[in-house]
Amino acid sequence: MTSPFSLEGKTIIVTGASSGIGRQCAISCSHMGAKVMCIGRNEQRLQDTLAHLAGDGHAAYSYDLSQTHGIAGLVADIVAAHGKLDGLLCAAGIERTAPIKLLTVQDYAEIMQVNTFSAFELARHATAMKHFNRGGAVVLIASITATIARTGTAAYSASKGALISAARVMAAELAKRQIRVNCISPGTILTPLMQNALAQMSDEDRARRVAGFPLGLGEPADVANAAVYLLSEASRWVTGQNLIVDGGFTIQ
Ligand SMILES: NC(=O)c1ccc[n+]([C@@H]2O[C@H](COP(=O)([O-])OP(=O)(O)OC[C@H]3O[C@@H](n4cnc5c(N)ncnc54)[C@H](O)[C@@H]3O)[C@@H](O)[C@H]2O)c1
Numbered sequence: 001m002t003s004p005f006s007l008e009g010k011t012i013i014v015t016g017a018s019s020g021i022g023r024q025c026a027i028s029c030s031h032m033g034a035k036v037m038c039i040g041r042n043e044q045r046l047q048d049t050l051a052h053l054a055g056d057g058h059a060a061y062s063y064d065l066s067q068t069h070g071i072a073g074l075v076a077d078i079v080a081a082h083g084k085l086d087g088l089l090c091a092a093g094i095e096r097t098a099p100i101k102l103l104t105v106q107d108y109a110e111i112m113q114v115n116t117f118s119a120f121e122l123a124r125h126a127t128a129m130k131h132f133n134r135g136g137a138v139v140l141i142a143s144i145t146a147t148i149a150r151t152g153t154a155a156y157s158a159s160k161g162a163l164i165s166a167a168r169v170m171a172a173e174l175a176k177r178q179i180r181v182n183c184i185s186p187g188t189i190l191t192p193l194m195q196n197a198l199a200q201m202s203d204e205d206r207a208r209r210v211a212g213f214p215l216g217l218g219e220p221a222d223v224a225n226a227a228v229y230l231l232s233e234a235s236r237w238v239t240g241q242n243l244i245v246d247g248g249f250t251i252q
Pocket of ligand 1: 185
């Protein structure tokens with residue numbers, strides 16, 4: 001019997017695939033049988049990701065997602081070369097930590113462009129009738145900072161909150177084609193980026209951050225496993241949701 005979590009025969013775009021959570025999502029999707037279209041900025045690191053994928057038929061597309069005007073063409077190129085899509089996972093993201101008094105419109109614009117508008121544009125073009133198979137799924141990586149107040153993250157949290165709000169509407173609009181749209185909100189995940197950030201914190205701040213997670217800090221695989229679920233038939237009746245994957249942080 002085929003597992004409901006299988007991604008066999010599916011073609012899935014993964015953004016942010018050159019590192020951290022996106023890279024692990026690409027790897028995990030490939031292990032579940034998907035053909036993965038990896039998008040990121042750094043060609044060399046995308047090639048490293050490709051080298052870690054199971055199976056064949058995968059591809060890498062080096063693209064700066066802040067250039068939202070080119071996303072329609074990028075999606076069209078991928079579909080022309082690899083066929084219609086069954087999944088889209090948006091993990092590309094940037095963070096800028098600063099108190100509200102230091103954040104400028106430029107900061108908001110840059111963060112929104114990558115974290116939010118590129119995901120909206122990808123969802124718009126990828127789910128077009130000619131590009132996306134009935135029954136496909138979209139997963140947007142948000143953050144628990146969209147629902148809790150972590151100081152210094154006003155711009156970032158707004159960019160992620162917008163994903164959660166829009167995903168609900170996209171889910172309602174696309175349900176008639178049996179396309180599902182969900183978010184995952186991770187807590188602190190030990191990606192290379194986060195390990196650097198933790199290393200720069202004072203011992204006291206780092207200890208406080210770690211102690212906030214009843215199950216300890218997360219691993220990229222914790223998010224990737226949730227993504228596999230939301231991209232697979234196992235979640236066929238789940239849409240418009242924000243799945244919090246945070247080791248119990250937000251239940252306290
Ligand atoms: N690590 C965490 O604790 C954590 C927690 C909550 C949410 N997230 C979210 O998870 C996602 C992945 O984060 P990560 O920790 O793996 O960070 P990361 O920096 O390792 O990965 C981010 C990825 O986004 C890509 N990216 C950034 N700007 C881009 C652009 N303009 N065009 C194309 N690609 C671009 C990078 O190349 C990289 O591959 C992000 O959206 C982040 O906001 C992370």
